[in-house]
Amino acid sequence: MLSDETWRELRDQGATRTFRERSVMLRQGSAGTHLLALTDGLVKVVCREPGGVVTWLAFRGPGDLLGEVSVFNGTPRTAEVVALTPCSAVVLEAERFRRYIEQRGLVMDLMRQAFSRLRESDAHRAELLTLPLIVRLARTLLRLAELTAPGDESDGVRLTGLSQEEIAQAIGVTRNAVITGLQRLRESGAVETARRTIVIRDIRVLRAWAAAAQEMTSSPLSPSPAR
Numbered sequence: 001m002l003s004d005e006t007w008r009e010l011r012d013q014g015a016t017r018t019f020r021e022r023s024v025m026l027r028q029g030s031a032g033t034h035l036l037a038l039t040d041g042l043v044k045v046v047c048r049e050p051g052g053v054v055t056w057l058a059f060r061g062p063g064d065l066l067g068e069v070s071v072f073n074g075t076p077r078t079a080e081v082v083a084l085t086p087c088s089a090v091v092l093e094a095e096r097f098r099r100y101i102e103q104r105g106l107v108m109d110l111m112r113q114a115f116s117r118l119r120e121s122d123a124h125r126a127e128l129l130t131l132p133l134i135v136r137l138a139r140t141l142l143r144l145a146e147l148t149a150p151g152d153e154s155d156g157v158r159l160t161g162l163s164q165e166e167i168a169q170a171i172g173v174t175r176n177a178v179i180t181g182l183q184r185l186r187e188s189g190a191v192e193t194a195r196r197t198i199v200i201r202d203i204r205v206l207r208a209w210a211a212a213a214q215e216m217t218s219s220p221l222s223p224s225p226a227r
Contacts, residue, residue, distance in 0.1 A: 002063075002065075002106070002109060002113070003109075006104070006106065006109070007037070007063060009100075009104075010037050010090065010092065010100070011037060011039065011090050013090070013092055013096060013097065013100055014034075014037070014090045014091045014092040014093065014096075015090065015091055016039070016088055016089070016090050016091075017036075017088070017089060017090075017091050018086065018087070018088050019041070019083040019086070019087040019088070019089065020083065020086060021083055021084070021085055021086050021161060022082065022083060022084075023082070023083050024080060024081070024082055024083075025043060025066065025081040025082065025083055025087065025089065026066060026067045026077055026079075026080065026081040027077065027080055028047065028048055028076075028077050028078065028079055028080040029076050029077060030076060030077050031070070031076060031077075032067065032069075032070025032071045032072075032073075032074065032075070032076070032077060032094060033093070033094055034067070034071070034091055034092055034093050034094055034097075035065055035066060035067040035068045035070075035071045035092050035094070035097060036065070036066040036067055036081070036089040036090065036091060036092070037064075037065055037066075037089055037090040037092060038060060038061065038062055038063070038064050038065075038066055038087065038088075038089045039062055039088045039089055039090060040062055040086075040087060040088040040089075041061075041062070041083060041084070041085045041086055041087030041088060041089075042059065042060075042061055042083075042084045042085045042087070042144070042147060042148060042159075042160075042161055042162075043059070043060050043061075043066065043081050043082060043083055043084055043087060044056065044057075044058070044059055044060075044081075044082050044084055044166060045057040045058040045059075045060060045066075045079050045080070045081055046079060046080050046082065046169075047078065047079045047080070048080060054169070055169075056166070056169035056170050057079055057121075058117070058120075058121070059084075059143065059144060059147060059170070060081075060147065061146075061147030061148060061150075062147075062150075063150070065110075065113075066081050066089070067081065068097075068110065069114075071094045071097060071098065072098070072110075084160075084161035084162060084166075085160055085161040127139065128171070128172040132212075133171065133173055133177055133180075133181050134181050134184055134185070134209055134212075135209060135210060135212055136171040136172070136173075137167070137171055137178065137181040137182070137185070137209075138185065138190070138206050138207075138209035138210040138212075139210045140167065140170055140171055141159065141185075141191070141198065141200065141206060142203075142206060142207065142210055144159050144162070145157045145159065145200055145203070153203060154203070155200060155201055155202055155203055156199065156200065156201070157199070157200045157203070158197065158198075158199050158200075159197065159198040159199070159200070160196060160197050161196055162196060162198065163196055164178045164179060164182075182198070185206070185209065188205055188209070189201060189202050189205055190202050190205040190206040190209060191206065
């Protein structure tokens, strides 16, 4: 993440645009003529393979830059950004953004952010290989809560715009497995669910699930952590 001061200055470098829920904000294969500084809303980053398979790459929230890689290396976009909720973002023209970054000496900051995202991706792949479904689900919901309401440790954080299929893609399981996992989290009092809505009712219980990897088997129906 860039500093608050840098983020405020970046927002002055372009014009704000709003995006409807489920709209494509950046299209895979398009030229890197601009990037987006996301100021409000939740998005997903996906890669569409030639055979039609869609691979989930990341969720992003306010304070994230979107599409900066193609702006820097001059290649077509390798991923697509889709708004999961109504979103607002500042559109930053590529040349103006590059000039601003060079003048302010922010290249290393962006490199550190890029490395942080690589570490995040590596950690996610390791989780897919080693952690039980329920733990992966709990950790994903906590990450989404942090993107939606940064620094808010209270109960009642509301996650909207997500389908069960999208959650399944993010944690590498089937939709039916997500349904089972959410049911277990509901039974433990951690969450409540409705159509495309998950409300975190007890963040302490959800954190207990997320930390329970050493105490559980791979079954999503393992006993809930102590409350």
